[in-house]
Amino acid sequence: MTTSTVRVSDLQFAWPGQPLLLDIKSFELKAGERLFLRGPSGSGKSTLLGLIAGVLEAQAGQIQVLEHQMTDLSGSRRDQVRADHLGVIFQMFNLVPYLSVVQNVVLPCRFSKRRMSEAKQNGGAEQEAKRLLARLGLDDQDLLSRTVTELSVGQQQRVAAARALIGNPALIIADEPTSALDADSRDRFIQLLSEEARKTGAALLFVSHDGGLAPLFDRAVDLSDLNLAGRRAA
Amino acid sequence: MGVSILGLAWRSLMNRKVSAFLTVIAIALSVALFLGVEKARNAAKSGFNNTISGTELIVGAPSGQINLLLYSVFRLGNATAEISWGAYQDLDARDDVAWTVPISLGDSHRGYRVLGTNLGYFDHYKYGERQPLVLAEGDKFDDLFDAVIGAEVAKQLGYELGTPLVLTHGLGAGGLSDHDNRPFRVVGILRPTGTPVDQTIHVSLEAITAIHVGWESGARNPLADSITEEMIRGFDLTPRTVTAVFVGLENRATVLRTRRDINTNMSEPLLAIIPGQALTELWQVMGTAERVLLAVSAFVIAVGLVSILTSILTSLNERRREMSILRATGARPGHIFTLLIAEATVLGLVGAILGAVLIQVIFMIAAPILSAQYGVALMGTGPGLVDLYTIGAVTFAALFLGIWPAITALRRSLSDGLTVKL
Incomplete structure (x- = not known):
């Protein structure tokens, strides 16, 4: 029980006025596990991530993140769980355009005391941000002083990864983070992300339509195998 | 170090410099006009009432x-x-x-x-x-x-x-x-x-x-x-x-x-x-025009405030992504709300202060000229409580107006979830 980072059971979700999108009997992500979740566009992957992250509310069922029963919590408590324990990476445009690289990375510490104090144990939020950026291959001072919109997509994604990792969250959620990258930087990005996640002991939930990435992870799951809603409709 | 919400608001505005600058200028000009009318009105009134004194x-x-x-x-x-x-x-x-x-x-x-x-x-x-x-x-x-x-x-x-x-x-x-x-x-x-x-x-x-x-x-x-x-x-x-x-x-x-x-x-x-009494009566006759002028300049401030709304509301669409990033990194709806209110308030405050300074500069330039050429002393046009009240009122009004875009952004960020479909 304590080894679960995410546990989903009997989950049902539909967008207002639309047919059932997700109907998942059971889904589990173990602590420290690196899971690849495959599914085509529009299959409800992002919605599932939104539900796990506590940004969306399910119509039925349970979602447990660490010891928190997300489906029983108020919106603001879910926000707190997300702030404290989740790192999120999007497909692209991950960065707040008006903040510097380092300010973008330390952003989660601003919203979570827990992650701030974790970062402080490693010498302070800014220090920790620079350390993570360096580990991800972004240690060029000139690069760090640039505005984030001047960075390449690959560099932006690595900044986003550093932001997701800062303050040792227990779960990293990555929603198609490599779809805008070429094959070389894609594999390198996943490798770096996996390494860092392993070092901090974070579980990684990696979502993509590209089944070819599956071998890079501990386990791969097809959303269409999980989701009964899609099957019924078909 | 991290950035406070106010810091975020400031950087966000700096990121949209031109639009923020124009909005601040609109506010500053309208506040300067209002304070100018108000101060000139009082100066004219006291100058007028002091046309004759010491005569019973x-x-x-x-x-x-x-x-x-x-x-x-x-x-x-x-x-x-x-x-x-x-x-x-x-x-x-x-x-x-x-x-x-x-x-x-x-x-x-x-x-x-x-x-x-x-x-x-x-x-x-x-x-x-x-x-x-x-x-x-x-x-x-x-x-x-x-x-x-x-x-x-x-x-x-x-x-x-x-x-x-x-x-x-x-x-x-x-x-x-x-x-x-x-x-x-x-x-x-x-x-x-x-x-x-x-x-x-x-x-x-x-x-x-x-x-x-x-x-x-x-x-x-x-x-x-x-x-x-x-x-x-x-x-x-x-x-x-x-x-x-x-x-x-x-x-x-x-x-x-x-x-x-x-x-x-x-x-x-x-x-x-009694000269004082007659002067007051005469001023009341002319006072209607002066009050109309004051009302018009107050409306100009309202127009300036609406420009805050326009600038923030039009920016919201292109900022959906930014809002969802903030949400994903742990920002609560309250943070988003505060961010947008803070942006409106900062625009109002900076504009109002600039306007108050502007009118002082204008009076500082005009006063010696008026005094030398016409012997008109601009009494009571220096910085005063009226400036403070006006800055306060404009800032508060901007804050209040900020609720609108704040609620819009809040609703969107709640329904958008983690990812915005672009």
Whole structure:
């Protein structure tokens, strides 16, 4: 029980006025596990991530993140769980355009005391941000002083990864983070992300339509195998 | 270190510099306009109310309170009737009256009014905070055909000490009804006062009588020129009538009783007015326009505030991604809400402060010019509570208006989830 980072059971979700999108009997992500979740566009992957992250509310069922029963919590408590324990990476445009690289990375510490104090144990939020950026291959001072919109997509994604990792969250959620990258930087990005996640002991939930990435992870799951809603409709 | 929500708001605005700058300018201009109108209005009002001070009563022939004030103090319009010299002497003899200054109006010089009076005028006529008239050059009138001119007259007509001038009967531009047989000479020039005194030519009461010798019918008697100056100087030049009388009392507390006495018990019907009261009444007549101006400038502020709304609301679409990033990194809806409110508030605050500074700069540049050219002192236009209140009100209004975009962004960030479908 304590080894679960995410546990989903009997989950049902539909967008207002639309047919059932997700109907998942059971889904589990173990602590420290690196899971690849495959599914085509529009299959409800992002919605599932939104539900796990506590940004969306399910119509039925349970979602447990660490010891928190997300489906029983108020919106603001879910926000707190997300702030404290989740790192999120999007497909692209991950960065707040008006903040510097380092300010973008330390952003989660601003919203979570827990992650701030974790970062402080490693010498302070800014220090920790620079350390993570360096580990991800972004240690060029000139690069760090640039505005984030001047960075390449690959560099932006690595900044986003550093932001997701800062303050040792227990779960990293990555929603198609490599779809805008070429094959070389894609594999390198996943490798770096996996390494860092392993070092901090974070579980990684990696979502993509590209089944070819599956071998890079501990386990791969097809959303269409999980989701009964899609099957019924078909 | 991380950035506070206010820091985020500031950086977000800096990221949209042009739009933020234009919005701030709109607010600044509207606030400057409003404060400018408000301050100029107060300065005009206090300047206006200080046109005459130290005079307890103005007495003239019965007409209206404002009419008497207009012709005796502002040299506007004409007296419908005059007071007899006898009535003036009765007035002067009253026990409760400390001093009297008779004035006689009716002639002009190139559009400037001529005021006949006695030397007491220079001692007793006060303006502003009981400031006396001060001669910039020369002396008070001494000889029969001496004239003391106001600062504006000297400046506009380029007159100096010793310049001869010819008075015109009535208010015409000059010509046929000139008193050209009796030229005057400038012996004194007054300092600027910012009051109608600046536009007045002061001569003695006797001079007014003298130049009208031969004009008893209202126009020049063909024989008038045959009367020499020496003959005139030999006449009894005590005026038969005066236009109005400025009165100072022994005891200010008796002003109402003295006024009623004069209005009812004198040998001939007279009207006594209290200048402060009449000035207030006159200001109320003109006050409507001034209030309309203030209302218009308040509306301009409203327009400025709407520009805050426009700039933030139009930015929201392109910022959906930014909002969802903030949400994903742990921002609660309250943070998003606060961020947008803070942006609106910062725009309002910066704009309002800039506007208040702008109007001070304008007044700082304008004040010495106005003071030197027209003797108008812009009283109470310096930084004051009104600036503080206006900045506070505009900032608060901006904060309040910020609720709208804040709620829109909040709703969207809740329904968008983690990812925005672009």
